[in-house]
Amino acid sequence: MRVSGLPVLLVLLLTCLLPPAVQAQGFNLKELGKQLGLDEKTGNLFDQSFNTLRALAPIGYEEERALGGALAVEAFQRFGGPYNNQRLTQYITLVGTTVALHSDRADIPYYFAILNSPHPNAFATPGGYVFVSIGLLRLLGSEAELAGVLGHEIAHISRKHALRTLQRSQVLHRVSQLTLSVLDKDPAIFDRLINELSAKIFDQGLDQNMELEADRLGTEYAMRVGYQSTALARFLVRLSQRQERRHTGLFQTHPDPRTRARHLRQVARAPDAPNGRLLASRFKRVLEKSGIRRQ
Amino acid sequence: MRAAIRVGMAALLILFTQGVDARTVYVSRDRAALLDSHSVSGAVVGQVKRGQALQLIKKHRRWYFVATDRGLRGWIYRYKVNSNPPQTDANVFALLGASSNREAISESPSASVIRGLNPVSERQARRRGRSRQVIEAVKRMEQRRIVPATLERFLRQGRLAEFQEGL
Numbered sequence: 137m138r139v140s141g142l143p144v145l146l147v148l149l150l151t152c153l154l155p156p157a158v159q160a161q162g163f164n165l166k167e168l169g170k171q172l173g174l175d176e177k178t179g180n181l182f183d184q185s186f187n188t189l190r191a192l193a194p195i196g197y198e199e200e201r202a203l204g205g206a207l208a209v210e211a212f213q214r215f216g217g218p219y220n221n222q223r224l225t226q227y228i229t230l231v232g233t234t235v236a237l238h239s240d241r242a243d244i245p246y247y248f249a250i251l252n253s254p255h256p257n258a259f260a261t262p263g264g265y266v267f268v269s270i271g272l273l274r275l276l277g278s279e280a281e282l283a284g285v286l287g288h289e290i291a292h293i294s295r296k297h298a299l300r301t302l303q304r305s306q307v308l309h310r311v312s313q314l315t316l317s318v319l320d321k322d323p324a325i326f327d328r329l330i331n332e333l334s335a336k337i338f339d340q341g342l343d344q345n346m347e348l349e350a351d352r353l354g355t356e357y358a359m360r361v362g363y364q365s366t367a368l369a370r371f372l373v374r375l376s377q378r379q380e381r382r383h384t385g386l387f388q389t390h391p392d393p394r395t396r397a398r399h400l401r402q403v404a405r406a407p408d409a410p411n412g413r414l415l416a417s418r419f420k421r422v423l424e425k426s427g428i429r430r431q
Numbered sequence: 432m433r434a435a436i437r438v439g440m441a442a443l444l445i446l447f448t449q450g451v452d453a454r455t456v457y458v459s460r461d462r463a464a465l466l467d468s469h470s471v472s473g474a475v476v477g478q479v480k481r482g483q484a485l486q487l488i489k490k491h492r493r494w495y496f497v498a499t500d501r502g503l504r505g506w507i508y509r510y511k512v513n514s515n516p517p518q519t520d521a522n523v524f525a526l527l528g529a530s531s532n533r534e535a536i537s538e539s540p541s542a543s544v545i546r547g548l549n550p551v552s553e554r555q556a557r558r559r560g561r562s563r564q565v566i567e568a569v570k571r572m573e574q575r576r577i578v579p580a581t582l583e584r585f586l587r588q589g590r591l592a593e594f595q596e597g598l
Contacts, residue, residue: 197518198549205552205569212565218572225575230585233577234592242459243515249572265572279589320551323558330555360510362595411596415589 195299195314197244197263202319203299203329204263208247210334211259211267216252219270224426225250231279232266232286238360239287240353241294248286256375257386259337260289262298272386273423274431275378276371279415283361284368287354295353297346301336302329341389348391348399355400364412372397456497456512458483461579463512465505469494471593476505482516493598508593548573 195203212218219225229248236246246264251257256272266289268282276282292298302308307328311318319326336342351368359365375386376393390396423430458479466473469491477499479485485497488504495512498504548556548569556566586592 202549202552205548205573206555208569208572209548209552209556209561209565212568213561217565218568229575230577230582233582234586237459238510238592242510243457243513243517245518247572247575249568265569316549316551320554323555326551326555327559330559362589362591411590413589413591418589 195302198316199314199319200296200299201263202316203333204261204265206326206330207261207333207337208249208265208267210330211251211261211265211338212249214334214338215257215267215269219250219252221250221426221428224273224422224428227422227426228268228273228282228286231282232290234361235283235287235354235357236264236290239290239294239357241290244293246290246293255386257389258285258289259389260292260298261333261337262293262296264293266290266293270428274428275375276419277374277416277430278367279419280358280363280367280413281371282419283358283363284354284371287357288350288368289354290357291350291353292342292346295346295349297342297350298333298337300346301342302332305329305332307332338389341391344391348396348403351396351400352403359412362411362413364414367414369397369400372400454487456485456487456495456514457516458485458507458511459513459517460511463507465497465499465503465507467505469496469506470598473506477503479507484516485512493593510592 225248228250232246232248236242244264246266248266248268250273251267251269253269254271255269256275258266258268258272260266266286268285268289272285273282276285307325308314311322311325319329341347351372355365355368358367372393376397386393420430458481461481463479464475465477465479467476468474479499483499485495485499485507487495487497489496490509491506493509494506495509496504496506497512548566553566587594590596
């Protein structure tokens with residue numbers, strides 16, 4: 137197969153430079169290649185490569201937030217709705233916002249809520265939505281541990297872990313570009329994306345490597361704020377010692393807590409905050425004033 | 432052919448270097464003070480606003496010495512700036528500005544009219560038969576914002592962020 141240089145270069149350049157909106161309107165690369173003198177086989181090859189590139193193209197923030205918002209609705213639907221406690225929600229938002237402002241993706245807004253579920257769990261959906269169950273809050277012993285848990289979820293958002301799992305999705309191969317307009321006009325595609333992401337985030341959990349990366353980064357973000365670097369690992373050890381059903385909540389969607397704690401100890405950098413704060417009494421005081429009994 | 436390759440390379444170079452300026456940072460908080468020293472006890476020499484571009488001149492641990500385009504210079508805590516401009520929502524921040532003397536979190540009913548779940552997500556949630564209550568729960572979640580004075584008090588009391596000892 138002999139491929140002529142100039143048409144190939146032109147096709148490649150156009151692929152890179154075309155605005156997403158034009159790509160979304162069914163831009164036909166095969167037809168363009170034909171007009172520039174490429175044979176059908178080469179045209180097909182470029183068309184396939186173009187589709188792969190397009191599927192891997194980063195999803196825009198507005199699309200990410202639309203997916204995350206739809207998944208946030210699913211989170212409330214599946215996990216008991218919101219736990220309505222103004223004082224406690226304010227406190228979670230203060231700790232979470234502080235950690236998010238010290239994360240690697242501080243340029244987007246983050247939203248925090250408590251789920252009315254007795255099972256210990258925490259989730260993040262793309263676009264900045266972070267959830268923690270009342271069951272998990274009852275198990276925490278300090279603000280530093282809470283910061284570690286929220287940091288873990290913020291890391292999933294900052295590293296776009298859930299979105300990265302979509303790159304392997306067959307659904308995305310059917311669309312030219314994931315725009316708000318595509319999501320709105322094709323409810324079946326939006327539905328399939330929500331179902332795929334829900335299964336990953338709420339049922340199966342993300343890949344183990346992503347979870348371990350979120351532990352490491354979450355701890356790093358909390359340390360930047362000034363919290364004790366060992367808090368999350370300590371909580372995970374305590375969690376692993378609990379005698380409860382291992383197929384529910386955090387146990388179902390995250391790797392084994394002992395594995396996570398061991399990994400954290402191995403990868404944690406030397407603490408850069410010599411006076412790392414635990415803030416156990418402030419945490420306990422807020423829970424007490426909010427009428428929450430710790431376990 | 433060589434000319435075409437050169438043009439192509441130049442186009443790709445322009446494409447990938449567009450907007451890259453390693454020495455520019457952007458204010459990520461609604462408002463932030465520039466100080467005359469790298470410590471919270473430093474005197475305020477000026478104020479900067481969310482999204483404002485600053486030139487980074489030098490660093491000292493977790494503090495940046497920056498200059499505005501009007502020549503104002505001072506120190507700012509490094510986590511009050513970001514290398515990317517913030518994803519702003521003018522309505523929300525206008526609302527926050529109007530309520531900056533209020534305590535804690537802004538959760539007024541009027542906010543839900545201005546800001547809410549993306550209409551595309553809301554339509555999809557309705558198509559999926561999700562209840563009004565759970566849709567409203569997400570809207571309330573999105574409306575919560577921290578008033579800067581409350582955040583500062585929280586950090587100061589906990590000796591966190593820029594109030595950490597030994598920074």
